[in-house]
Amino acid sequence: MIKYIGSKRTLLPSLVRILEQFPELTSVADVFSGTSRVGHAFKRAGLRVIANDHNAYAHCLAECYVAADLEHVQRDVSKLLDELGRLPGRAGYFTQTFCIDSRFFQPKNGERIDAIREELERKCLPSPLRSVVLTSLMEAADRVDSTCGLQMAYVKEWAPRAFNPLTLRMPDVLPAVRHGRCEALRMDANEAVRTLDVDVAYIDPPYNQHSYLSNYHIWESLVLWDKPDVYGVACKRLDCRERKSKYNSKREHQLTFDDLIDAASSPLLVVSFNNEGYQSRQEMEQRLARHGTVFVVTKDFKRYVGAQIGIYNPSGDKVGTVSHLRNEEYIYLVARPALSERIPDALERLERLAATAACEDRAARDQ
Numbered sequence: 138m139i140k141y142i143g144s145k146r147t148l149l150p151s152l153v154r155i156l157e158q159f160p161e162l163t164s165v166a167d168v169f170s171g172t173s174r175v176g177h178a179f180k181r182a183g184l185r186v187i188a189n190d191h192n193a194y195a196h197c198l199a200e201c202y203v204a205a206d207l208e209h210v211q212r213d214v215s216k217l218l219d220e221l222g223r224l225p226g227r228a229g230y231f232t233q234t235f236c237i238d239s240r241f242f243q244p245k246n247g248e249r250i251d252a253i254r255e256e257l258e259r260k261c262l263p264s265p266l267r268s269v270v271l272t273s274l275m276e277a278a279d280r281v282d283s284t285c286g287l288q289m290a291y292v293k294e295w296a297p298r299a300f301n302p303l304t305l306r307m308p309d310v311l312p313a314v315r316h317g318r319c320e321a322l323r324m325d326a327n328e329a330v331r332t333l334d335v336d337v338a339y340i341d342p343p344y345n346q347h348s349y350l351s352n353y354h355i356w357e358s359l360v361l362w363d364k365p366d367v368y369g370v371a372c373k374r375l376d377c378r379e380r381k382s383k384y385n386s387k388r389e390h391q392l393t394f395d396d397l398i399d400a401a402s403s404p405l406l407v408v409s410f411n412n413e414g415y416q417s418r419q420e421m422e423q424r425l426a427r428h429g430t431v432f433v434v435t436k437d438f439k440r441y442v443g444a445q446i447g448i449y450n451p452s453g454d455k456v457g458t459v460s461h462l463r464n465e466e467y468i469y470l471v472a473r474p475a476l477s478e479r480i481p482d483a484l485e486r487l488e489r490l491a492a493t494a495a496c497e498d499r500a501a502r503d504q
Contacts, residue, residue, distance in 0.1 A: 139279040140286040149178045158483035162336035163316040173202040185316040189329040194356035199321035200268035206313040218305045227252040230364040239372040246303040338403040343384040344414030390415040406471035430477035434468040
């Protein structure tokens with residue numbers, strides 16, 4: 138999957154194991170789906186998943202990793218990737234904008250992206266087939282970019298991977314699950330929760346001023362293929378200035394979050410938030426306690442790579458130092474009465490499993 142700030146890769150085992158403790162909960166909504174890494178893991182665990190995100194690139198990823206079923210798309214996608222992978226490069230909007238006007242990709246790869254994307258537009262593929270192929274292209278481009286993981290800037294010298302040739306691969310599309318058809322929505326999160334009838338709502342909202350649209354504007358343009366006017370060194374889409382989320386506003390975050398939680402009707406809410414967010418752990422526990430009994434699981438993890446290497450100006454000069462290298466991620470479980478009595482035992486079982494796994498890892502290393 139694409140490189141992504143706020144990725145929950147390290148949290149996935151804990152999230153899946155928590156839900157495994159409650160086999161009667163068979164459906165989950167990923168309200169802010171992003172890369173759909175979490176929704177993908179839930180679907181792999183056999184749950185019916187509804188993934189939602191308001192950005193076009195995230196909706197594309199959700200159609201691929203959540204809504205699409207392998208048995209329905211595998212043959213067609215394999216044929217298309219083979220055909221598209223043989224196309225010669227042809228410079229166009231993408232090459233000019235992201236290889237010449239800026240330096241996110243080598244021109245040879247930009248030309249391939251242009252040719253493949255234009256051919257996809259011409260084919261007018263149905264969903265979710267179109268999204269699976271687009272995801273393959275997005276991930277192929279991600280493997281040869283020259284960034285630190287964000288598209289706010291490109292690195293001063295070419296990243297070694299940027300010299301590699303663009304190669305299309307079959308995304309890790311999963312088979313259908315027995316609990317019902319999985320879906321991908323493209324809605325405002327606060328509106329989406331009002332329409333969802335699921336057992337679990339997984340809520341991982343933006344937590345500070347950084348906009349995902351600005352951080353991943355190239356993917357938005359690649360998916361929409363609207364060839365927008367751009368601004369700045371990073372060649373951002375002009376609508377990055379207008380398409381603002383209230384979750385990125387310190388003034389509006391709490392009221393917007395409260396509205397979302399008030400509207401969520403699932404028996405179990407799983408809320409992911411970290412210690413760099415607009416709301417502290419104490420504030421979050423107080424707000425969530427109005428909706429059920431709150432339990433907290435804490436995880437320590439590395440900050441994203443851009444935060445680890447320092448702060449640079451557009452000329453590539455280091456202008457600031459890193460304040461800290463690790464964060465704490467909090468998983469808040471908000472349970473209605475029928476579930477709240479069972480959660481302490483479930484968390485205790487998880488701790489025992491984690492302790493056993495740690496002992497086994499140490500024993501394996503010592504052998």
